[in-house]
Amino acid sequence: VPMAVLMVLRGGIRMPRSFVLWFAFLVCAFASAVMVDGFGRTVGYGVRMANYVGVTVLFLYVYNSPHDRLTDRRLLLGMGGFLGSVVAGGWLGVLLPQGQLTTLAARVLPASIAENEFVQALVVPRFAEVQQPYGSPIVFNRPSAPFPYTNAWGTNFTLLVFFAFAMIVAFRTLGAKVLVAGLLVAAAYPALQTGNRGMLLGIAVFLLYGIVRLALRGVTGPLLTLLGALLIATAVGLPGFVAD
Numbered sequence: 001v002p003m004a005v006l007m008v009l010r011g012g013i014r015m016p017r018s019f020v021l022w023f024a025f026l027v028c029a030f031a032s033a034v035m036v037d038g039f040g041r042t043v044g045y046g047v048r049m050a051n052y053v054g055v056t057v058l059f060l061y062v063y064n065s066p067h068d069r070l071t072d073r074r075l076l077l078g079m080g081g082f083l084g085s086v087v088a089g090g091w092l093g094v095l096l097p098q099g100q101l102t103t104l105a106a107r108v109l110p111a112s113i114a115e116n117e118f119v120q121a122l123v124v125p126r127f128a129e130v131q132q133p134y135g136s137p138i139v140f141n142r143p144s145a146p147f148p149y150t151n152a153w154g155t156n157f158t159l160l161v162f163f164a165f166a167m168i169v170a171f172r173t174l175g176a177k178v179l180v181a182g183l184l185v186a187a188a189y190p191a192l193q194t195g196n197r198g199m200l201l202g203i204a205v206f207l208l209y210g211i212v213r214l215a216l217r218g219v220t221g222p223l224l225t226l227l228g229a230l231l232i233a234t235a236v237g238l239p240g241f242v243a244d
Helices: 002-010 019-035 039-064 072-095 104-108 117-123 150-170 174-193 197-216 221-243
Strands: 128-131 140-143
Touching: 002 039, 019 039, 039 117, 072 128, 072 140, 072 150, 072 174, 104 117, 140 150, 140 174, 150 174, 150 197, 197 221
Parallel strands: none
Antiparallel strands: 128 140
């Protein structure tokens, strides 16, 4: 709300031309309200729409902020702190999978709202989703903190990986570079424990995109390394595949 008020007072709000696609999505999301039935679904719909509106305001605020006041370094420092909280939450899920946090909101919300399953996941977040799917004898502890769901952890981590690479490139001191690299290494085990295939696919796609962009700029080392790894993997795996 303060960001929206400040932008209105300043006036002259700019936005990229492609932002019309996001507004089209918001119109569709608002229109989907006609399909909401029941109090519980209304609560979930309201929370998600508030998130969409909030992130719209946040994007426009950052986009319109003067570069000398909101520098790339300040943005990367903020994302670095966010990465640290995600890694710490991931390890909480690994070490204390049954743990949970009871927030103040859980204590002050009316019982009719607080007992909603979706609201419970938000106001009494667990450190991990403990699952035993399809009668499996193995229990899977999938880290989720500081988010209510494991898939949210994987989605955020996927995006943060590339902010981390940007930090390693942008930060000048060796200590800062090592710290960010250390966070990525520390996140590896919780990331694998999530079992999030979409996260791994997203990271692979972004890596491929980055390698191609570097190759177009004349930096061919990463592309040659990737092609070499693919050739080795094919040479090792193809005989067994043919035999099967």
